[in-house]
Amino acid sequence: MSLEPLDSPDADVIPDHTPEELEALLGDLVLARDDHLNAPGFVIRPDTVQETLSILKEQAGYDHLSLVSAQEYENRYESIYHLKKFDDPTQEVSVVVPADKDNPVSQSGEAVFRTADWHEREAYDLVGIEYDDHPDLRRILLPETWQGHPLSLDYDMNQPQIAALPAHVNPIQDHHRDDESDTMFLNIGPHHPATHGVLHLKTVLDGEQVVDVESDIGYLHRCEEQMAQSGTYRHQIMPYPDRWDYISAGLLNEWAYARAAEDLADIEVPEYAQVIRTMGAEMCRIAAHMLALATFALDVNGDFTATFMYAINDRERVQNLLEDLTGQRLMFNYFRLGGVVWDLPEPREEFFSKTRDFLDQLPGNIEEYHNLVTSNEIFQMRTIDTGILPPEVAKNYGATGPVLRGSGVDYDLRRDDPYGYYDELDWDVITEDGCDNYSRLLVRMQEVEESAKIIGQCVDLLEDWPEDERTIQANVPRTLRPDDDTEVYRAVEAAKGELGIYIRSDGTDKPARFKIRSPCFSNLQTLPEMANGEYIPDVIAALGSLDIVLGEVDR
Amino acid sequence: MSSEQQPFITDESRVVTETRDSRMTGQGDRFNSRLREAFGSSPFILTKFDKFLNWCRGSSMFMLQFGIACCSIEMMHTYAVKHDLDRFGSGVPRASPRQADVMIVPGTIVSKFAPRMKRVYDQMPEPKFVVGMGSCTISGGPFQEGYNVIKGAEEVIPMDIHVPGCPPRPEALVYGVVKLQERVANGEAAPVTVKPYELEQFGDLERDELVEALVDQIDEDELVMRYNFADSP
Numbered sequence A: 001m002s003l004e005p006l007d008s009p010d011a012d013v014i015p016d017h018t019p020e021e022l023e024a025l026l027g028d029l030v031l032a033r034d035d036h037l038n039a040p041g042f043v044i045r046p047d048t049v050q051e052t053l054s055i056l057k058e059q060a061g062y063d064h065l066s067l068v069s070a071q072e073y074e075n076r077y078e079s080i081y082h083l084k085k086f087d088d089p090t091q092e093v094s095v096v097v098p099a100d101k102d103n104p105v106s107q108s109g110e111a112v113f114r115t116a117d118w119h120e121r122e123a124y125d126l127v128g129i130e131y132d133d134h135p136d137l138r139r140i141l142l143p144e145t146w147q148g149h150p151l152s153l154d155y156d157m158n159q160p161q162i163a164a165l166p167a168h169v170n171p172i173q174d175h176h177r178d179d180e181s182d183t184m185f186l187n188i189g190p191h192h193p194a195t196h197g198v199l200h201l202k203t204v205l206d207g208e209q210v211v212d213v214e215s216d217i218g219y220l221h222r223c224e225e226q227m228a229q230s231g232t233y234r235h236q237i238m239p240y241p242d243r244w245d246y247i248s249a250g251l252l253n254e255w256a257y258a259r260a261a262e263d264l265a266d267i268e269v270p271e272y273a274q275v276i277r278t279m280g281a282e283m284c285r286i287a288a289h290m291l292a293l294a295t296f297a298l299d300v301n302g303d304f305t306a307t308f309m310y311a312i313n314d315r316e317r318v319q320n321l322l323e324d325l326t327g328q329r330l331m332f333n334y335f336r337l338g339g340v341v342w343d344l345p346e347p348r349e350e351f352f353s354k355t356r357d358f359l360d361q362l363p364g365n366i367e368e369y370h371n372l373v374t375s376n377e378i379f380q381m382r383t384i385d386t387g388i389l390p391p392e393v394a395k396n397y398g399a400t401g402p403v404l405r406g407s408g409v410d411y412d413l414r415r416d417d418p419y420g421y422y423d424e425l426d427w428d429v430i431t432e433d434g435c436d437n438y439s440r441l442l443v444r445m446q447e448v449e450e451s452a453k454i455i456g457q458c459v460d461l462l463e464d465w466p467e468d469e470r471t472i473q474a475n476v477p478r479t480l481r482p483d484d485d486t487e488v489y490r491a492v493e494a495a496k497g498e499l500g501i502y503i504r505s506d507g508t509d510k511p512a513r514f515k516i517r518s519p520c521f522s523n524l525q526t527l528p529e530m531a532n533g534e535y536i537p538d539v540i541a542a543l544g545s546l547d548i549v550l551g552e553v554d555r
Numbered sequence B: 001m002s003s004e005q006q007p008f009i010t011d012e013s014r015v016v017t018e019t020r021d022s023r024m025t026g027q028g029d030r031f032n033s034r035l036r037e038a039f040g041s042s043p044f045i046l047t048k049f050d051k052f053l054n055w056c057r058g059s060s061m062f063m064l065q066f067g068i069a070c071c072s073i074e075m076m077h078t079y080a081v082k083h084d085l086d087r088f089g090s091g092v093p094r095a096s097p098r099q100a101d102v103m104i105v106p107g108t109i110v111s112k113f114a115p116r117m118k119r120v121y122d123q124m125p126e127p128k129f130v131v132g133m134g135s136c137t138i139s140g141g142p143f144q145e146g147y148n149v150i151k152g153a154e155e156v157i158p159m160d161i162h163v164p165g166c167p168p169r170p171e172a173l174v175y176g177v178v179k180l181q182e183r184v185a186n187g188e189a190a191p192v193t194v195k196p197y198e199l200e201q202f203g204d205l206e207r208d209e210l211v212e213a214l215v216d217q218i219d220e221d222e223l224v225m226r227y228n229f230a231d232s233p
C-alpha cells in the first residue's frame, strides 16, 4: 500500500470537520439531524440545497457528490445528497432534503455539482420529485410517454403503457445551413456495434466535427432497484448484483451489496472469507478489464481478429478459475451476507496451481498486448490526446474508477476506504496523467497487473491457512430484520469505479429503499465534455475508453 | 467417343448409350464419383429446388451482431476462440440487419427497447430466423416482475429456438444455433405461431384513458407499441 506523504505540500488543505463543526458551519440551514450509519445527516429546507451544497463543497472540502437517492415516505418525499471527499472518502456527510407530499419540489444541486443533473433526472423519472432550476428535467430511463413514477408508493405495476418510436430523426430535414455552420443530425444506436450494448447517442455534426452529443439511456432499464426492494436481505437480493455490471464483474458487485447489508445488519465477516472474497473479486477485475481492452481495440482498430480473440482467450482462462471457485461462468452468486457460500474447490492444490499457472503466464500476455495495441502507431494516433477529460471536470461529474485515475486523480476505495483484505496486502493504485483515451487504457492494463499481484498474495495466504480456522461464513440469522428506519450508504471499488448501495430498512426482512450508485452512470455523463469539438471517430474512441456497461448505466 | 473424330456428336442416342455403357462396363469412371455412389444411377442429383435452398441456408447463416444484456457477453464468447461458432457455418456477425439471416436475442427486453428491436427485425430480409438466448427472452427471466420488462421476446417478434439458462453457457448457445440450422435445412423453421405486438400508428389505437392522456404528446402518425403488462403471460 502506498501511503500519502504525511507532510503534504498542499497549502490549501481543508481540515476535517467533526459533525458538530459542520453543523456550526451550516448554521441556520440545518433544521435537524438525521444521522445515517455511515455519515452525519443534516436535514435542510428544499429551497436551500444549492447554498448548503456549495458551503460543504467550498468550505468543508466535500467535493464528491457520490449519489442522490430519492424516495417517497408516507408523509413526504425525500432526496438525499451523499457527499464525500476525493482526498479521503471515509469523510462523508448526507444532506437530507424533504419535499412536500402534495407538491414535491426541491431545489436542484446541479449548479454546484454537474453530476446532480442525471441523478436528479432519474429521481424525477422514477420517484417523481421535481427539481427547481434544473437545466433539463425530463425522463431519463423510461420512455417519454410513460405514465406515473414507478418507485412512488401508489404506482400500479400492472397499468398499461405506451412507448413510442420517435422515427429516427431525418437528417435531411434537420440539416441546418447558415453562414457559420452546416450541421447534420446523426443517430448512433441503440443497435450499433460501437455502443457496447443498447445506448443511443444523438449527435449533431458540423462536417466531421461533433457539435453536440447527447446520450439517450434507458434501453436496458430492468428495474433492478424494484427487484432488490422486493427481495429478502438474506438470499433473494444477492443474485441481482451479478447482473448490474455483467462483464464478469459479478463478485465486485456482490461485494457492494454485501458490504452495505453487512454494515446495516452489523455482521462480521471471518478473515478467511475476506481473503477468498478479495481473490475472487480481483479475478473478476481482470476479466472485466480484459473485455474493456478487447472492445476498445475493436472500436479503435476495427480489429475483430487478433486483440479481441487474445483478450477473450485470457478471459476464458479467468472464467475457468472463477467457475472452479463459484460454479458459474458469469453469474456467480457466490457471496453470502457474512462470507461466501462455499470453500475453495477440492483438491485445493489443483486450484492453487491452476491459479498460479494463470498468474505466471499473465505478464507475457500483457507484454503481447503492449506490442499489439499500446505501441501500435495507429492506435496511438487515435487515442493519445483525444477524449481529454481534465481532473476537475471529472470530479465535478462524479467520475470514478479507471476514468478518474486516467485523469491523474489518486482515488481508489480499496485503499482509501479499506474493506476486505486489501489493507493487509501489498499493491499500488495506478494513476496516469494523460487525461486522454490512451491513459485510461494504460490504467486498466496496469491494474490487471496489480490485481494479479493481489491474487498471488491471496493464494499464498490461503495455502497456509490452518485447516481448523477456515470459517467461510459468520453466523447469520436465517431472517434478517435490520432496525426500523436505519439508513446506510456504502461503496466499493468495482471494475468501473465506485459502486455504492444505499439501503433504508423499515423493520421488515426486505429493504424499503434500495438505491444503486452506478459508476458507469456518472462516467457516461462526461462524454459530451470529451467529445464536443472533436471528430466523430474520437467520440467512438472516447466512448470505448469510458468502458460503460449498459446494465449498470440503466440498472 | 468413337475414333471417327467427329467434331460434334449429332446422334443423341449414341451419347446416352455410350455413357451408360461405359459406366456399366466400368471402362470410364468419369461419373462414378463418391457423390454418384451416394445418389444412385443417374448422373444428376435430383432434388427439389426448395430443399436445395434450405440446405444452403442452413449451412451458411449470417448472424446479426446484436448485443442487449448479460447474455451478449456469453454470445461474444461463443463467437470467439474456444467455442468458435464459425465451425458450424454460422459465425460471421453482420452489423447491419439488411445482411443478416439470424437474430440472436441476447437479453432482457424493456419497453423502450422493444419497438427498436421490432424495427431491426423488420429490417432483416426474408427468410429470417430468431434464436432467443436466456430466460429473459423466454419470460423476462429474473426480471419478470419488473414494471418495465417485456415478458419474453415472443411478445414482440416470432421466435424459432429458445435457449434456456441465465445465461446459457456458450455450448448451449452453439447447440441452439445448430438445432436451428437443422430445422432450417429441413424446412421446418419459422412458423409464426404468435401474434406479436405490432408497431401501430398512434392514431389507430383504441381511444382508452391512456390514449386520451397522451393525445397532445404523440403525433397521430407516430409508431407506438402498447403494453399491457397485466395480460402478459
Ligand code: SF4
Binding pocket: A243, B069, B070, B071, B072, B106, B107, B108, B133, B134, B135, B136, B137, B141, B142, B165, B166, B167, B168
Ligand atoms: S437471461 Fe440472465 S444472463 Fe441472460 S440477459 Fe437475462 S438476466 Fe442476463
